[in-house]
Ligand SMILES: Nc1ncnc2c1ncn2[C@@H]1O[C@H](COP(=O)(O)OP(=O)(O)OP(=O)(O)O)[C@@H](O)[C@H]1O
């Protein structure tokens with residue numbers, strides 16, 4: 114059993130993912146309107162959709178072409194369910210093809226900004242007049258309209274840039290209305306959600322808390338649970354929600370795997386002792402994690418070892434407590450998606466999802482597995498948690514193991530801990546720490562030559578990473594002033610033994626990821 118937020122009752126929009134790069138963004142745009150939505154792979158069956166009983170369906174874009182044999186397909190039945198459907202790009206093309214139209218390779222690829230001229234009045238563009246600036250990214254086009262459909266509008270390049278069938282409430286747009294480069298995109302999406310599908314905005318964090326607590330109460334009853342607690346926002350919120358549901362039957366397990374930041378174990382324990390009324394067991398597992406990681410250099414292998422070891426520690430602690438059936442984790446929607454689904458490829462195996470061992474003694478409770486990070490922060494605020502928890506920078510479960518590149522050793526860990534502490538201290542001093550979404554240092558597996566005090570040094574460089582983001586799915590590097598960069602460099606090189614260089618990572622995600630491994 115996996116108890117998560119998605120089992121709750123509320124109006125639902127299903128986004129069907131054809132492998133598009135913006136599927137997450139579509140989901141975010143919908144949730145920003147206080148409407149709950151879930152992303153499902155295109156392989157979802159019609160029966161499953163009926164079971165979920167969504168009030169609207171959105172078909173995402175995708176890299177493939179609908180006329181190819183192996184291209185992602187969907188059962189035509191979904192257009193007959195009486196549920197309003199909006200197809201975007203590939204989504205519109207598949208809607209056209211499955212409804213009896215024809216899609217072909219276009220003469221000219223259309224990429225970037227275009228002007229969309231509305232040709233036939235329809236509910237999607239209601240309230241919008243004149244030519245609309247839209248964002249295009251396609252090489253295929255609808256050549257023949259399916260029966261029952263009308264052309265919604267055109268661009269210079271694309272005579273059929275939008276289609277609709279008002280009787281069946283089917284709408285398709287060739288452009289991406291979910292990106293900011295389509296300025297009226299959100300208005301069109303709102304027309305679809307509220308005018309066409311008649312959804313109400315019933316997705317609030319307030320209602321989320323009540324429903325989640327109630328559903329955990331029902332599922333767990335008077336049985337016992339443990340919670341993997343890191344002091345991070347996700348597990349803290351998960352612990353508090355579960356505690357509200359089952360009270361003293363919850364015990365939190367805080368694991369020191371030797372990969373925490375400088376003094377982090379003490380800070381976390383103190384925070385929980387002072388500010389939260391939950392039972393916390395501290396486990397010193399440094400030895401066993403570090404010995405399992407000995408000689409291992411491959412990033413995915415490191416993650417899997419750590420994921421498995423976490424579970425083994427949790428199981429041992431559960432046996433000590435006795436009669437424990439559940440493990441609570443602060444898994445987020447993003448952890449699930451990045452660890453790979455049928456249509457989304459594995460970016461990296463988050464230790465708590467893709468890194469889980471196949472056999473587990475405990476059933477999972479993941480009350481946040483349908484939320485994005487910023488939504489969890491909203492829940493935390495709603496729960497009146499201290500600011501230091503709400504705005505704490507995310508810290509990955511595998512900790513410094515994925516920031517010491519290559520083999521993890523005690524020596525390298527201690528250099529990295531020191532560098533990390535110096536950087537955090539300096540940025541708190543200049544008042545920038547909370548301006549940044551996530552900040553950390555990385556220790557690469559190389560040494561470089563320097564000159565310190567007139568003498569040659571052959572030491573490690575430290576890489577500084579600072580990014581801003583909303584939910585960790587995309588991120589932009591932080592623009593420091595030169596003065597701040599200079600003081601950071603001076604302090605790190607002077608104060609951290611074994612380091613003679615500081616370099617700054619100026620890559621966004623994508624194409625990089627936030628962590629280096
Ligand atoms: N040191 C730890 N001890 C026990 N459980 C942990 C530890 N580190 C991570 N976990 C578990 O793994 C989950 C995922 O880790 P993750 O880092 O994504 O979440 P978090 O630490 O709660 O929040 P944040 O993302 O803000 O750091 C946590 O929610 C928690 O259940």
Ligand SMILES: O=c1[nH]c(=O)c2[nH+]cn([C@@H]3O[C@H](COP(=O)(O)O)[C@@H](O)[C@H]3O)c2[nH]1
Pocket residue numbers: 416451460461462463464465507508509510511551585586622625626627628629
């Ligand atoms: O708990 C976690 N277990 C993991 O295995 C893991 N990998 C990455 N992260 C965090 O996720 C966010 C996105 O990171 P990436 O851009 O590196 O994928 C960033 O905030 C990362 O710190 C993890 N968190």
Ligand SMILES: NC(=O)CC[C@H](N)C(=O)O
Pocket residue numbers: 133173174175176177178201202203204250251252253254
């Ligand atoms: N972004 C998309 O969905 C592209 C759809 C299709 N591959 C095309 O090029 O037209």
Ligand SMILES: [Mg+2]
Pocket residue numbers: 343345507508509510
């Ligand atoms: Mg964490």
